[in-house]
Amino acid sequence: MAFLQIDHVSKFFPNPSGAGQVCIFRDATIKIDKGEFVTVIGHSGCGKSTLLNIIAGLETPSEGGVILNGREASGPGLDRMVVFQNFALMPWMTVFENIALAVRSAYPEWTAAQVSAHVTRYIALVGLKGAENKRPAALSGGMKQRVGLARAFSIEPKVLLLDEPFAQIDALTRGVIQEELIQMWNTSRNTVFMVTHDVDEAILLSDRILLMTNGPEARIAEMVHVSIARPRSRETVIDHPHYYKIRNHIIHFLVRHAKHGGHYGTGHQAESGDPVVVNFDEATVSAG
Ligand SMILES: Nc1ncnc2c1ncn2[C@@H]1O[C@H](COP(=O)(O)OP(=O)(O)O)[C@@H](O)[C@H]1O
Ligand SMILES: [Mg+2]
Incomplete structure (x- = not known):
């Protein structure tokens, strides 16, 4: 059994314009290994x-x-920690206190000195040394999200859940924080499940990218292997021979095949409803 298994998950919400329910997505089945970095891409509103x-x-x-x-x-539970796109920091607490709050809840048996050393280490990892005593209102969006990432990584959860963490951050800062995230992940090798709508971000960070069709009744239609060796950096990744193949494949999916019910990409959907596997390394697109 996989480390994290999303097993035939469907979600219905009450229909906003009448009786009954709306199916947001259906039959999502995803198996994620320990230490894998998996991203989901899909249009806004697909679920x-x-x-x-x-x-x-x-x-x-x-x-x-x-x-x-x-x-x-x-x-x-503390085994699954979320980083939200709107940062979700405690506004009355400093950078240090925001992270320390999470660390104390994850490690209640630690002494104040242990907590302090741990928090200080993660503040340094995200380049916030010197900003320990600032409150969120005094921070830029990029700095706030660094606090959010440091807080999530510092409790060393089994699974890190990142919901478009860079959506509110300008493009130049985003690139810098993406590389910091890679650095932290390289040392921790947490299992990460991330939502994004940025194709380049997904390729830079992920082992696998799940492609979701438009809702309602969205499906996870394809699973693209990012066959680019690590360590990766923004500069080297774009020179890899697979980079534009992967990128074009995803963009074609998003533009042409995002509606459910048709054929997805160049493969055929497996009978079971499992996503089509796309792997440019083996030059194959196969069902299963
Ligand atoms: N609590 C809720 N009650 C009713 N509908 C919801 C609720 N949360 C989300 N939805 C609807 O579910 C759909 C998917 O939303 P969401 O998961 O936020 O999409 P995404 O993150 O892909 O943009 C949207 O149509 C949204 O309006
Ligand atoms: Mg969303």
Whole structure:
């Protein structure tokens, strides 16, 4: 069994314009290994945040379930930490206090000195040394998101859930923080499940990219392997021979095949509803 298994998860919400329910997405089945970095891309409204919130335990699945490390994960827990796009920091707390709050809740047996050393280490990892005593109002968007990432990584959760963490950050700063995220992930090798709509970001960071069709009744139609060796950097990744193949494939999917019900990409959907596997390394597109 995979480390994190999203098992035939469907989600229905009450229909906003009448009776009954709307199916947001159907039959999402994803198996993620320990230490993998998996990204979901899809158009706005297809249900990416809903899926991430189900994994986080902040939302319940209508059908199916989430299994983490062999046990059903229902309800929130410190083993699954979310980084939101709107940062979600405590405004009255300093940078140091925001991170320390999370560390103390994850490691209640630690002494104040242990907590302090740990927080200081993560503040340095995201380049916030010197800003320890600032409050969120005094920080730029990029700095706030660095606090959010440091807070999430500092509790060393089994799974990190990132919901478009760079959506509110300008393009130049975003690139810098993406590289910091790579650095942190290289040392921690957390299992990461990330939502984005930035194709280049997904290729830079991910082992695999899941492509979701438009809603309602969205599906995870394809699973693209990013066959580019690590370590990666923004500068070297674009020279890789697979880079533009992967990028073009995803953009074609988003432009032409985002509606459900048709044929997806160049492969054929497996009978089981599992996503089509796309792997440019083996020059194959296969079902299964
Ligand atoms: N609590 C809710 N109640 C009713 N509908 C919701 C709720 N949360 C999300 N939705 C609807 O579910 C769909 C998917 O939303 P969301 O997961 O936020 O999409 P995405 O993150 O891909 O943009 C949208 O149509 C949204 O309006
Ligand atoms: Mg969203």
